[in-house]
Each structure stands twice: as C-alpha cells, then as structure tokens.
Amino acid sequence: MNLSADWRTRSLGEDLLAAGFGRRDFLKFCGGLAAVFAVGTPAAAADELTPAAEEIADTLGAVTKPNVVWLQLQECTGCMESVLRSGGTSIEDLVLNKLSVNYNDLVMGPAGAAAEKALEDTNAEPHILVVNGSVPVGADGAYCTIGGKSAEQVLREAAERAEAILAVGACAVYGSVQAARPNPTGAVGVEEIITDKPVINVSGCPPIGEVITATITYLLTHGKPPEVDAEGRPLFAYDQRIHDSCPKRAHFDAGQFVRVFDDEGARNGWCLYEVGCKGPSTFSPCPIIQWNLKSGWPIGAGHPCIGCTEKHFFDRFTPFYEKLPEVRGFGVESTVETVGLTAVGLAAAGVAVHGAATVVRQIGLRRGEEERTIDVAGEAPAASERTED
Template identity: 70%
Template structure:
C-alpha cells in the first residue's frame, strides 16, 4: 500500500467508509459477498447482507495488531493485493491497524510505542509467521524481543487471535523436517484462548478479510474444524468442488504436463494433485478477484492449507508420498510390488527346497536291498 494508514476520524466504520468515498451500494455488495462466504459453512449463524452491513458499519474503532513474525510477507501481499482497490482493502485500512511491520508509517520507537499502546487495550490480534523456539528464539527478533515474547505480549489483551497463513498455523516450510529453528505455529504458544487458523500458503485474500469481518460482525469466533480452521472456508475438499472433478470421475487424467489431456484441461490426479486431500475454498473464491487459481492454470494442488504439507504431501508431483527407509526413497507402488515379488521369490525357493528334500528322502528309502524287489540276485545272475 502506497498511502499511509488512514487515521480513524469518525466514530464508526460506516461513517469512515462514507468519508473515504465508499458508496453504500459498494458496501452492501461487499457485505453480500461476505454473507455468501459465511453461508458456505454450516453452523455459522445465517445473516443477510443488510444485517452484516448494519453491524459492520456500527463497529467503532476496532484496533488491530497485525504481527509479522518468521514469514515471507506473502500473506500480507495476498490480503492487500487482491486485484485492485477493493472494499476489502479499505476495510482493512480503516480497521485501525495500529501496528503492522509492513504497512505502518511509523518506525523505531514510535512503532514500538504504538504496539505497546494497542497491546494495553482490547484488540484483535492477527499473526503472520511462525515462532522459532530454538536457541532462545534468536532466529526472529523484533525490537530486541524474541518472536515468542512479542506474541505473548500482544496476545495478553487480545479479544481474538487470528493465525493467518501456514507459518502462523503450524510453521510451514521452516517447520518442516529438520526444522532448524524450532518453528511452531501460534496455537502452540497461545493456549488460553481460541486461535482461528486461516491456513494456506498464502490464504486467499478474501478468506482473510472474511475471517476478520466475521469477528466484527458476529462478536464471536467462527466455527472451526478439528484443526482450528473456520468451517465457512475450509469445510470442503478442493477435490469435491473442483471444476475438473468430472474428468476425475470419467477416468480422464493428465499423464504429462505437455500431453493432449493437459491441453484439454483434464484431471491432474496422476500429476500428484493434492486436491483430494486438501480442505480449502480455492475452486470457489479463486485468486486475484476470481482471475485464476493453481488447478485452473493447469498445475496440481500442493495442499498448502493442510498441516505439515511440506513433509506429508511431497513429492508434489506424485499421488502418494514415498516410503522411507529403503536407502533412497521409493514410491509406494515400487515398494509394494517389490514386497509382492520378494514373497513370490521366497515361496518359489521354499517350494524348490521342499521338492529337493522329498526327492532325496525317496532315494534314502530305496537304500536297503530287498530280495522281493530283485535288488539282490538269487535265482539267475551270479
């Protein structure tokens, strides 16, 4: 964002939006979109666009601390650059984001002072990035404090905690094996209040906005799944609402990135698509104002909204993970067929030994000469 953060001048969000030149029509359209987002998930209180508009417009100066810890700022980019100047952007600007490393104008002591002030009063805490715990947390420090200390301090008076992005949810790439900095997600540190995990690497901008707006509009945290992800955006597998699903059911698969099937837009399952294992609303929201998304662009899903996806979903271009412990990693299929082959070989060897053993035992029995069988010559011969 190029402009400095707007100062919250009017008492309510609605008035501030009017001042910023947002028409009621645009605001209602935004709230209608939010209602659509929330309606995606069962269990969420149903609300019309108008109800949401009334509630949101009446919000008074919700202060927000938006921490960026061990991360790449991709999540912030996703939230800010969703394809143009959107109402989402204005809402975020007007949220009174009192502290955010990337977009705030203040620096140095002024920034730290702003953080301390906001931390002292009730606020919404949004966290990007993981928390490195190894070696006293030296791998990420802000203003001389470790990321863990910054997080704990900000969470103390927070009314709600949003962990935004794979890093904040579980640590993402830096928490993958061997996790050199001991990175963990927010919910491993903050255990005394619910943490809403807006997962993804990065999450869709609209989902981030919707999660914030949900808190403002409902005065409550959204319903979540077992991994703390809000159900309104993470209750369906990508696979189950994928526009290429019909090709999956028809058995029509892309088998290499340059084949006819790829040009036809067939299913990417054989290319290692993790859509069947990934819960996210990507096929519905898509990215950059519904411009496109990975599978739409012909690339298999890598499952970035799932915990430990770097460890569990790799190799990305293979349907199943590899089997460890076989010298080099081998595919499940190779190991499986190897096991079957070894079994057949073992059975064959055993059957051969059985046959040999019986042939030799038969010979041994014939050793004793008996006259009745003509083994010893009595009548003629000698």
C-alpha cells in the same frame, strides 16, 4: 469476549458516506461477505441484496475502528501480499483501511522507536491480534528477533490482552516449510505458544485474501470467532475438499488424466491427479474464491494442488509431483481404485462457498515403510479421525 470494548468514535458507515458511497454500493460489498459465510447452503450472487447482506451491512456499518496488532514473525510476507490483493474497489479499500492495524512492521510508516511505541501502546489495550509467520524457539529464539526481543516474547506480550487471535498462513498455523524436517530453527505455530486462549487458524501458503478479511469481518459483525473444524480453521471457508468443487472433477471421474506436464491431457485441461494433485485430501475454497480478484488459482493455471492448507503439508505431501495412492472416480472411463460416489453441489457466484455432500473412504498412504491414512473425499472428519505425523 467483547470486541466492542475500545473501538474508536466514527463508524464505518459514516466513513463510507463521507467518501461518497451509497447504501446500495455497501450492500453489494456485504453480499459478497454473506456469500463467503454461506456454509453448506446455496449462496446468492454477490450483488444480490439478501437479508443476510442487510444484516452484515447494519452491523459492519456501525463498527468503529478496532485496535489491531498484526505481527510478522518468521515468514516470507506472502500472507500480507495476499491480504493486500483481497479487494478491487474503493469500498474494499476503505473497509480494509477501517479495519487496519495500529501496528504492522511490514507496511506501517513508523520505524524504530516510534514503531515499538505503537506496539507497546496497542498491547496495553484490548485488541485483535493477527499473526503471520512461525515462532522459532530454537537457540533461545535467536533465529527471529524484533526490537531486541525474540519472536516468542513479542507474541506472548501481544497475546496478553488480545480478545481474538488469528494465526494467518501455514507458518503461523504450524510452522510450514521452516518446521519441515529437520526443523533447524525449532519453528512452531501460534497455538503451541498461546495455549490459554483459542486461536483461529486461517491456513494456506498463503491463504486466500478474502478468507483472511472475511474471518476478521466475522469477528467484527458477530462479536465472536466463527465455528471451526478440528484443526481450528473457520468452517465457512474450510468445510469441503478442493476435489469436491474442482472444475476438473469431471475429468477425474472419467479417468482423463495429465500423465506428464505438457502432454495432450495437459493441453486439454484434464485432471492433474497423476502428476501429484493433492486436491482429494485438501480442505480449501480455492476453486470457488480463487486469488487476485478471482483471476486464477494453481489448478486453474495447470499446476497440481500441493495441499498447503493442511497441517505439515510439506512433510506429508512431498515429493509434490508424486501421486496420492490410487483414487477412483465413478465415470465410465475411470481406471483407478474406488473411493465412492460424490454428489457435488457448487454455487460459484461471487465469492460463495457451497458445501458438498460426499461418501467418505480412507486410503492408505505409504512413504517407504511408513504407512498412514488420508481421508480422500467427504466432509471434514472429527478430531479423532484426523491424522498427523
């Protein structure tokens, strides 16, 4: 794959210079990206001028505008909302604009025939394809049409000359809520339609904006997709469980739980496991990167994780406020079943992602008469160990 095949003439570095931004400002921005890409190692502060930041700045600064098609299929627009809130300075805005799309029917200015021509022209050239939303295949695709074409046809045409394909959000990854039983529209994920090319799954409902933009930036700076886990998710973002980095982990280990919402434990910020938190079985950097310029995230706001980065989370984890099978911490006050000791390392500077070392145990999950297993603590299991419905 050659992602530089058809990029435009003026580089990002030249655009930054023309906009009045110096090298050091750009290096600070790239330091944040370097922190996101730090897999399993202590990451430097986002404003620290590291060799990794220098390397990203040199490569990204030379990038000229790529062709990008950004499809909005059967979805709620939440993923695009997340992307639009992934940066807080003019540099992020300029980078996002530089990596902006030739076609996105949600936010683009053209409409009607002009929009269709923009899509047709971009599809005819090598491009990066980003997809939000599921693909409804029921009723011959009648549930979602764009310009008189089914979502499946639009996707297939856009994927034909795509050099890289990103399925962004739980809908695009596997269908999400609309694919939940009984799945009336026949919603499926991108990789069930596009089977002849690798698809990078940026999961979440919605994913964190910085994870989306970092994945695109990885493609631009490395010229190839990032390493992925057994479910196609970038390892730099999905290599550890929320439970391993959660600031409430100490309360879990001490057996200090919220029993009902707004009880004394809730007011004291205790662990949300008893009210349904799925953090022990969910892979995501939510505690570290957070949303809306690191201003918050669900558990930080007092709501349990619902496991939205995991495949088929709506069917697997509902009712959301029912607790997982009993999982135990190792504190002196702990009172529930043993999972195993965990050595947790966390570098939370900037948008760092720092791996956690754990001991893996499996527990049984029973819904009525149905029984299956979920990995509760540890590193991502191999493909043969992951379970699906």
